[in-house]
Structures are given as C-alpha cells and as structure tokens.
Amino acid sequence: EDQVTQSPEALRLQEGESSSLNCSYTVSGLRGLFWYRQDPGKGPEFLFTLYSAGEEKEKERLKATLTKKESFLHITAPKPEDSATYLCAVQAVRGTGTASKLTFGTGTRLQVTL
Amino acid sequence: NAGVTQTPKFQVLKTGQSMTLQCAQDMNHEYMSWYRQDPGMGLRLIHYSVGAGITDQGEVPNGYNVSRSTTEDFPLRLLSAAPSQTSVYFCASSYSGYSNQPQHFGDGTRLSIL
Numbered sequence: 001e002d003q004v005t006q007s008p009e010a011l012r013l014q015e016g017e018s019s020s021l022n023c024s025y026t027v028s029g030l031r032g033l034f035w036y037r038q039d040p041g042k043g044p045e046f047l048f049t050l051y052s053a054g055e056e057k058e059k060e061r062l063k064a065t066l067t068k069k070e071s072f073l074h075i076t077a078p079k080p081e082d083s084a085t086y087l088c089a090v091q092a093v094r095g096t097g098t099a100s101k102l103t104f105g106t107g108t109r110l111q112v113t114l
Numbered sequence: 115n116a117g118v119t120q121t122p123k124f125q126v127l128k129t130g131q132s133m134t135l136q137c138a139q140d141m142n143h144e145y146m147s148w149y150r151q152d153p154g155m156g157l158r159l160i161h162y163s164v165g166a167g168i169t170d171q172g173e174v175p176n177g178y179n180v181s182r183s184t185t186e187d188f189p190l191r192l193l194s195a196a197p198s199q200t201s202v203y204f205c206a207s208s209y210s211g212y213s214n215q216p217q218h219f220g221d222g223t224r225l226s227i228l
Contacts, residue, residue, distance in 0.1 A: 004156065032214035043118075043204050043219035044157075051214065087157070091214055099145070099164050099211035101172065104156035 002027045002092050006105035013078055013112050021073040021108045023088030031100055033071050035064050036087040038107070044087055078112045085109045116140050120205050120220035127195045127227050135190040135223050137205030143218075145211035146188040147172070148180065150201040151222075157204065163188055164211040195227045 003026040013019055025033065032051055036044035048057040050066040057064045061082065063074045073086055089102040121136045139146065147162035149172075159172030163182040177199060179191040188207075192199060202224050206217040 034216055036219075041221070043206075043221045046216040046218060049214065049216055089157075099162065099170070100214075101147075101159055101162065101211075102157075102217060104149075104158075106154060106156045 002103040004105035010109040023071040027092045029093035031091040031093045034089045038085045118220035139207040143207035145208045149204045
C-alpha cells in the first residue's frame, strides 16, 4: 500500500527565514511525486512534478528535490504570501491498462510572518 | 479558461436527503476524479473515471455514485446523506489516467449534513 508522510504538520517562519518541508513516501514503483499548494477555501494548486531520484525543480522561492525515499520542498527567503498548506502526493507505477491514482499526505501548514 | 468548475460551493443537507455535486472541466481531459478532504486526513479518492462511460471506485466509495456521460462532466451523487459525509469535496482532472500528468483541482464544495 502506498503511503505518504509529511512533516512538520505546521511551521511558522519569519519573513526571510529559509526552511524545508519533508515528504517521506513508500511506493512499489514511483511514476511521479507531486507538490501542491492549497490556500484556505481553495482547491490544491499544482506546483511541481518530480519523476526520478536526483531531480530538482524550481519556481520563484521554492525548490523541490527527490530521493528514493523522500522529497523536500525548500523555501528560500519566504514572504507572507507563501503562507499556505503544502501537499505532497505520489503516483505509483501500475500494470498496463490500469489507471494510476494519487496518494496524498496530510500536508504542512506554513505561516510566514513579518 | 475556467479549468475545473464545481457547484455548489456550499450546501447544508439533512440526514437522509440526496443531492448531486456538479463538476465540469473545459480542458478536454480524459481523467476525472472526486476526493474528500477531512481535518487531519489527506485527500481521499472516492471515485474516478478514465473516460466517458467508464467509472471505478476509489478508496472511500460507499454512499456515493458517479456517472460519466460526457468528457466534460463528472457529477457525484449522495444517495442518502449521513453526518459522516460532512466534508469538503474536490473534483480534479488530468490529461490521462495512464500518464503522470498532474491533476488540476476545482475549488471544492463544502457540505454539511445535519
């Protein structure tokens, strides 16, 4: 069974204080690992897809990295507008003709203060 | 470009009532899915569809029905609402259920069952 564990559950940073969010996963074969951002009252917004260990993706102050067991979302010099819940999800490799579904973690709630 | 549109945004039901949550996408995506999001739990898959006329059960299907008569629409039906179905419901779509393309989410329906 695919499993995703995110830590910490909540993180409070001051503006400019860099940090990392962790996503540990167990999956028989990884097709893709996805990061989403979710603002209160909104649906998850896609950020990155990572496919294989060693891969990195960047977008503004965010950088996502992937190993064989976990992914990190690094936030450099965060701003208050980066406050949100960040969700991680994995998609496993399945047999031919079998739809591959997402398994989500419970998220990290990030608050960035002035 | 509207993306994924969910209606209604809020709904209050009494136990035993039925209702349909609507989901429409304008991206010509083949794969559509329904999730529920509860505090302390990750997004959980209810039902999904890999194309018009094809649906399948996810992790928590009991009490819910779906159909997919067109590519664009994927309604979720609650047959006899129960308080345990109080949740936030998200619809998502992606290019294909057999690829690692990201899923795009609507902004959710917040449902309370009294």
